[in-house]
Amino acid sequence: MPTARTDLTTTPAAAPAPRLASPLARVVLMVVAVVSLGLALLGAVTPGLPSTEFVLLAAWASARSSPRLHAWMLRHRLLGPLLHDWNNGRRIRRQAKWGASISMALCALLMAFTIPHLWLVAPAIVCMAGVQVWIWKRPEPV
Numbered sequence: 001m002p003t004a005r006t007d008l009t010t011t012p013a014a015a016p017a018p019r020l021a022s023p024l025a026r027v028v029l030m031v032v033a034v035v036s037l038g039l040a041l042l043g044a045v046t047p048g049l050p051s052t053e054f055v056l057l058a059a060w061a062s063a064r065s066s067p068r069l070h071a072w073m074l075r076h077r078l079l080g081p082l083l084h085d086w087n088n089g090r091r092i093r094r095q096a097k098w099g100a101s102i103s104m105a106l107c108a109l110l111m112a113f114t115i116p117h118l119w120l121v122a123p124a125i126v127c128m129a130g131v132q133v134w135i136w137k138r139p140e141p142v
Contacts, residue, residue: 018063029065033058037073048107048128052082052096059083085141092138100135104128 021029036058043051055073062070073079085091108125115121 020067021064026065029061030069033061033065033069036061047103047110050100050103050131052092052100055079055082056086059086088141089139091141092135094140097135097138097140101132104132 020026036054039049040051040054040058043049043054059070059073059079062073074083082093082096085093108121108128111121111124
């Protein structure tokens with residue numbers, strides 16, 4: 001008698017693709033996706049400028065404007081795992097959490113020692129602290 005075999009390596013069925021926007025909205029969303037990817041690239045080397053959030057924004061915009069760009073992002077060796085984790089439970093890897101924490105801490109120190117006005121520095125540091133709390137409360141992939 002044949003037995004049923006469960007393959008644990010398969011992923012759950014993909015969510016249905018989002019509906020593409022109108023032609024004008026597609027152009028606007030494509031610009032948002034490309035600019036967000038550029039900012040994410042810049043954020044990877046600039047302390048204090050986030051990259052993960054811009055990657056997620058680019059993925060959202062590209063899913064609604066360019067299936068080709070969205071598929072490229074999902075297959076990318078660096079972006080793909082990040083997007084896979086986010087799409088499967090809104091998870092953020094510990095390495096990304098530490099990277100964001102270190103980047104924001106360096107930015108806070110840089111601002112504290114270079115900007116003479118506390119009223120400009122304090123709100124930025126409070127905002128970064130809030131983002132850090134949110135990031136560290138996100139689950140991690142297994």
